[in-house]
Ligand code: ADP
């Protein structure tokens with residue numbers, strides 16, 4: 381019986397809205413609102429894999445790390461451990477909220493959360509050009525001290541005058557550990573939460589030992605790879621805009637309800653989608669479609685169930 385498999389990527393906003401401080405109550409409420417939106421897919425018989433971002437949460441973990449060292453001399457944990465911590469915390473929260481949502485709807489499914497490592501290439505050019513800003517904004521003096529003491533790389537922060545921020549590489553994901561297990565669980569009807577925060581980037585050395593990196597992987601790119609590797613039919617990216625637009629925020633802004641592969645690629649090349657926000661989402665959708673996925677949808681987290689919203693990306697336009 382051909383149940384469809386969907387991978388759903390929850391963006392930062394699906395868990396924590398920009399105008400909130402990030403208390404656990406706020407995150408639980410947003411998560412519940414988002415998950416309520418997914419119930420119709422379960423009622424239609426879909427199997428689900430959920431992925432999620434971790435930007436604000438891992439940022440907070442890094443700052444607690446820093447404060448703990450300064451106040452109590454607690455050894456700082458490396459980025460891979462911080463990402464793993466965020467997968468555990470956020471994944472647990474999504475799992476618990478989903479159990480309660482399903483309970484209210486009388487739906488019986490198991491939900492499992494998998495701490496996920498994502499394979500990257502140790503020769504990825506990103507390792508010699510760190511771009512992803514993480515952790516707190518600090519002064520030039522502090523940035524200099526930290527780069528001396530810890531070997532971290534800093535860049536000027538665009539948002540705050542005279543501020544500096546640590547940057548780490550963001551390599552392309554090339555494999556997902558346990559993708560076959562994740563697929564197996566999902567195809568058996570269990571809801572799987574995986575690849576949180578883009579996964580924990582690791583690589584295999586010449587002896588096939590797993591080595592860590594001080595890096596982060598884009599969550600949309602990792603989610604798309606997971607969707608491909610698990611043979612998903614559909615890939616949803618839930619964020620804070622109801623549609624993808626061209627000429628975004630310009631007087632001639634135009635909603636795109638449907639995009640085919642070629643047009644989406646052309647708009648991407650023409651610069652309609654901002655780097656670091658919409659561009660990686662479009663790229664992730666295109667990768668999924670190119671590798672055999674049927675449809676990608678980008679829409680606002682709380683609007684998925686309302687099917688009139690969302691930009692659908694397919695290989696060809698559908699009549
Ligand atoms: P998330 O945190 O949910 O992963 P991001 O903040 O990275 O999402 O990306 C979503 C943002 O992309 C939107 O809030 C919007 O401001 C921005 N964006 C950039 N270009 C476009 C575009 N062409 N159409 C729609 N949104 C766009």
Ligand code: MG
Pocket residue numbers: 391392393
């Ligand atoms: Mg965001």
